[in-house]
Amino acid sequence: MAVVRLLGGRLRRLLGDKQVPVRPGPVAAVLDQLVERGGDELANLLFDRPCVDGRECRAEPAFGRDSGWRRGRDGTQLSRDLRILLNGRSVAFLDGLDTPVAESDCLTLHLAGIRGFPGG
Amino acid sequence: MSELCGWVGTVLRVDLTRGTISKEPLNEQWAREYIGGRGVAARYFYDEVDPQVEALSPDNKLIFATGPLTGTNASCGARYMVVTKGPLTGAITTSNSGGKWAPELKFAGYDMIILEGESPRPVYLWIFDDAVELRPAEHLWGSGVFETEDALKRETGLPDCAVAAIGPAGENQVLFAAIVNEKYRAAGRSGVGAVMGAKKLKAIAVRGSGAVRVADPAAMMRAQWNMKKELSDAPLTSDGLPTYGTLALMNVINEHGALPVNNFQASQFDGAENISGEHLNETRLAANKACFACTIACGRVSRISDEGVGRYAVTTSARNWKHATEGPEYENAWSLGADCGIDDFDAILKSNLLCNDLGLDPITLGATIAAAMELFENGKLDESQTGMELRFGNGDALVALTEMTAYRRGFGNEIAEGSKRMTAKFGDPDLFMGVKGQEFPAYDPRAIQGMGLGYATSNRGACHLRAYTVSAEVVGNPDQMDPRATEGKAELAIAFQNTSTAVDATGLCLFLTFGTTLEGIRPILTAATGIELDERSMLQVGERIWNLERLWNNRAGLTAADDSLPKRMLREPIVAGPAKGEVNRLPEMLPEYYELRGWSPDGEPSADKLAELGID
Numbered sequence: 038m039a040v041v042r043l044l045g046g047r048l049r050r051l052l053g054d055k056q057v058p059v060r061p062g063p064v065a066a067v068l069d070q071l072v073e074r075g076g077d078e079l080a081n082l083l084f085d086r087p088c089v090d091g092r093e094c095r096a097e098p099a100f101g102r103d104s105g106w107r108r109g110r111d112g113t114q115l116s117r118d119l120r121i122l123l124n125g126r127s128v129a130f131l132d133g134l135d136t137p138v139a140e141s142d143c144l145t146l147h148l149a150g151i152r153g154f155p156g157g
Numbered sequence: 158m159s160e161l162c163g164w165v166g167t168v169l170r171v172d173l174t175r176g177t178i179s180k181e182p183l184n185e186q187w188a189r190e191y192i193g194g195r196g197v198a199a200r201y202f203y204d205e206v207d208p209q210v211e212a213l214s215p216d217n218k219l220i221f222a223t224g225p226l227t228g229t230n231a232s233c234g235a236r237y238m239v240v241t242k243g244p245l246t247g248a249i250t251t252s253n254s255g256g257k258w259a260p261e262l263k264f265a266g267y268d269m270i271i272l273e274g275e276s277p278r279p280v281y282l283w284i285f286d287d288a289v290e291l292r293p294a295e296h297l298w299g300s301g302v303f304e305t306e307d308a309l310k311r312e313t314g315l316p317d318c319a320v321a322a323i324g325p326a327g328e329n330q331v332l333f334a335a336i337v338n339e340k341y342r343a344a345g346r347s348g349v350g351a352v353m354g355a356k357k358l359k360a361i362a363v364r365g366s367g368a369v370r371v372a373d374p375a376a377m378m379r380a381q382w383n384m385k386k387e388l389s390d391a392p393l394t395s396d397g398l399p400t401y402g403t404l405a406l407m408n409v410i411n412e413h414g415a416l417p418v419n420n421f422q423a424s425q426f427d428g429a430e431n432i433s434g435e436h437l438n439e440t441r442l443a444a445n446k447a448c449f450a451c452t453i454a455c456g457r458v459s460r461i462s463d464e465g466v467g468r469y470a471v472t473t474s475a476r477n478w479k480h481a482t483e484g485p486e487y488e489n490a491w492s493l494g495a496d497c498g499i500d501d502f503d504a505i506l507k508s509n510l511l512c513n514d515l516g517l518d519p520i521t522l523g524a525t526i527a528a529a530m531e532l533f534e535n536g537k538l539d540e541s542q543t544g545m546e547l548r549f550g551n552g553d554a555l556v557a558l559t560e561m562t563a564y565r566r567g568f569g570n571e572i573a574e575g576s577k578r579m580t581a582k583f584g585d586p587d588l589f590m591g592v593k594g595q596e597f598p599a600y601d602p603r604a605i606q607g608m609g610l611g612y613a614t615s616n617r618g619a620c621h622l623r624a625y626t627v628s629a630e631v632v633g634n635p636d637q638m639d640p641r642a643t644e645g646k647a648e649l650a651i652a653f654q655n656t657s658t659a660v661d662a663t664g665l666c667l668f669l670t671f672g673t674t675l676e677g678i679r680p681i682l683t684a685a686t687g688i689e690l691d692e693r694s695m696l697q698v699g700e701r702i703w704n705l706e707r708l709w710n711n712r713a714g715l716t717a718a719d720d721s722l723p724k725r726m727l728r729e730p731i732v733a734g735p736a737k738g739e740v741n742r743l744p745e746m747l748p749e750y751y752e753l754r755g756w757s758p759d760g761e762p763s764a765d766k767l768a769e770l771g772i773d
Contacts, residue, residue, distance in 0.1 A: 044408045046400060046435060055430070118392045120632065125414045125425075125735020129637050145412045148392055149405070149632035 039138045041071065044147035047082065051075040059144070064121060065109050065134040067144060082148060085114035106133030118148045162372040163225030163686035164188055168201075169267050169289060171282060173356050174215060174274030178289050183268050188225075189688065190771060195251045196662035196702040198222035198240040198269060202249065203705055205271075208713035212244035212348070213330060213355040215275035221262070221321075221361070224664020228263035228369040228449075230377065231681045232384050233666035235259055235449035242713070243347030245332045245521065245575050246594040246618040249709045250347035253622070255448035255666055258319040258338040264365025276357040281322075283313060284363040294359040298328060301514040302337045309362045318364035324516030326563040327354035331573040333521035337513055341456075341483035342448070345518040347595060347617055372687030380680035385452055387673040393632075394672035398455040399445060401434030403487035406599075408433045413631055413640070414735030415604035416491065417597070419498045419549045420527040421590045421725055424601045425734040428500025432490045441502060446483065453668055458483055461510070465503025469556045471511065482510040485519070488621065491599035492523025497530060497555055504552030508559045515563035524596035525576040526558055528588045529568075537583050543568045587724050593618035593715065602726055604736035605630050607638070607646040610746045613720045614650065616706040622667060624653040643742050647749040659699035701770040704754075704762045708772065717760035720747060 038058040043049045052075050059070050072080045085107075106129045107115040115121075121128045122145040128136040138144055161183070170179045187200045198220040210216045219241045226234040237259035243250030262270070265284050279294040297305050306320040321338035327350035334350030335343040344350075371377045388394040397405045410416045411429035418426045430436060437459060446456030460480045461469075485493070485505055489512070493505045512519040526547075532538040533547040540546060544567050545554050561569025571579050576596055577589040590597050595618025602609030611624030621627070626649050630640035638645065656675060660667055663682055675692045683689055690698075721727075726741045751758060755766035767773075 042412065044412065044435075045397070045405065046438065047396070049435070055435075120409075120637070122412055122735075125412055127637050127639075130639050130641075147409055147412075149397060149409060 169270045173276040192662035194224035195238040212242040219272040222269040227664030228260035239344040239349045245348040252344035254344040256339040256342035257449040261319040281360040322360035323350045326516040333518040371685045376684035391672035404434030406487045420531040426495040431500040432494045469507040485509040489519040496527040498549030501552040511559045528576040591619045602741045605640045609741035624650040643745040655699035
């Protein structure tokens with residue numbers, strides 16, 4: 038089994054522990070396994086929600102380029118506040134939601150969205 | 158100056174040598190060009206202080222400066238900046254604190270205090286509106302910050318006054334002594350407390366009965382309302398910081414393999430969970446706490462366990478019974494914890510408590526003890542010199558050395574010099590982990606490339622608050638920049654430096670930028686001051702201040718050679734973890750940084766750049 042390590046109280050509360058075992062597979066499939074356990078409240082945290090109170094979401098980053106890694110093949114869109122690491126490396130720099138998670142791998146999830154940004 | 162809004166228009170000038178106090182109008186042109194706080198204070202400092210001055214001599218000046226939004230109803234408008242030449246670094250230093258001290262100064266009618274000379278005997282400055290006087294402080298000399306604050310509240314008869322004080326560390330001119338207000342808020346870095354101690358100024362107590370006039374109160378309320386909505390929309394300012402404080406970062410940075418351990422010998426800590434925000438909440442958190450007008454409330458009120466109180470007794474018994482404390486911030490939990498290989502939260506909390514009471518910067522303290530631990534384990538130091546088994550993981554040694562350092566007792570007298578001087582004295586200067594004499598904060602620049610550039614180019618020595626590229630490289634919005642890449646990091650570091658500097662000038666807290674942007678701050682600044690500044694103009698103010706500080710440092714003798722990183726960061730790859738094999742590639746980023754700054758290849762601002770910014 039692989040393991041998903043959860044940072045922050047909200048994710049830990051919804052999934053009942055600091056880390057949970059998961060079956061290997063692509064990141065998208067691992068997230069599906071988590072949603073099966075955590076239900077709609079977890080799904081709402083992991084997947085996109087509309088911008089609030091009329092504040093425009095930035096379409097493109099001020100620095101770097103949006104690789105589109107948050108978009109799944111089925112059209113789902115990950116929350117912009119969600120960060121996913123595979124063995125400490127952001128999957129944004131691997132194969133996004135298609136990144137394979139193997140036996141003994143560690144996937145880390147945390148919610149750390151920042152709205153402010155210099156020049157943004 | 159009576160037309161000014163936001164600014165209250167008066168500067169207090171205190172000659173400690175002569176014991177005289179005068180009031181003068183704030184330089185309005187400088188207020189427009191540099192906004193306030195760090196900016197206006199740096200402009201006065203540039204104009205009045207010879208860069209070759211000895212930091213602890215009477216000729217150095219010590220400036221306390223607020224911004225035009227300090228003391229207004231703007232979210233997080235509670236900050237003041239202490240500007241002086243730092244004894245730890247030899248560079249201009251700008252050290253910031255919150256709480257309610259700065260609003261009280263504005264309510265009393267002053268934007269800034271400029272302290273000159275050196276008092277022949279210990280004094281404190283008492284400010285109550287128009288009444289300002291220097292009072293004897295011999296009876297307070299030797300007292301901790303907590304005792305000093307309590308005594309001054311009794312002595313002035315005004316328990317609501319705010320007190321900024323030094324502890325024994327400042328009196329003993331420990332090179333990283335802090336100035337602490339409301340017992341737990343500190344202008345911590347670079348030794349501003351040592352400068353205050355050298356001037357024999359124990360404290361500044363202030364109470365004001367006035368208010369800060371704003372240009373357009375209705376627009377101010379609208380702008381503030383919009384900002385509050387932005388802060389409540391952003392996960393970090395609405396949830397992450399209120400729930401965990403800055404300690405939310407401990408597990409995050411550790412997971413990225415960027416948490417320095419044992420004086421940067423490793424970058425992942427097995428004990429990180431034990432000193433994390435999650436663990437603090439489960440075991441030791443009592444309450445949240447906020448500064449004046451803050452809608453985030455990242456402050457922690459925590460408690461040392463019964464067992465910890467018993468174990469970590471210190472020689473000054475008055476401090477031993479205390480369970481309740483505040484913090485620790487992430488940086489402090491790292492420096493006193495992971496960097497020293499310590500995962501005992503009680504030892505960290507006790508050391509952090511002592512840092513506040515004795516007036517020490519916990520980042521430099523922990524980092525210097527970590528360097529001493531490496532010297533000890535390498536055989537460069539032994540127990541006959543240290544008086545203790547100074548090995549990584551020794552919480553008892555951490556607590557004991559905290560107190561010994563403030564009083565310069567035993568080996569604490571070596572720690573009191575900071576790690577650059579201490580490692581050089583004991584034969585291994587390469588074990589100093591910092592820039593310009595100041596120790597790194599809690600991010601390994603080999604794992605986060607942009608932080609290396611930010612550290613190297615920071616005007617006050619290694620600092621996380623000048624270019625917090627972690628925002629983009631680790632927890633970025635809306636998409637992450639690759640922390641391992643160097644491409645684009647020069648532009649990124651400059652953007653953060655200019656933005657952070659502009660925010661510092663307003664009197665707002667930098668944490669606001671976790672929830673909003675300069676564009677979000679701009680309407681509040683305009684409503685308060687009546688001066689229209691677009692986002693580009695605000696960034697240019699930040700750039701102007703940055704260049705002014707740089708120019709002063711160049712004249713103090715700092716050069717491009719000081720924009721560097723220790724050999725360990727540049728040549729010794731991380732040995733394990735997610736960033737295994739990485740070094741910081743500063744040479745790939747620094748030339749581009751200079752070029753984008755409009756500086757020469759030697760790191761000096763060009764005449765054209767200075768002219769563009771209106772710096773003469």
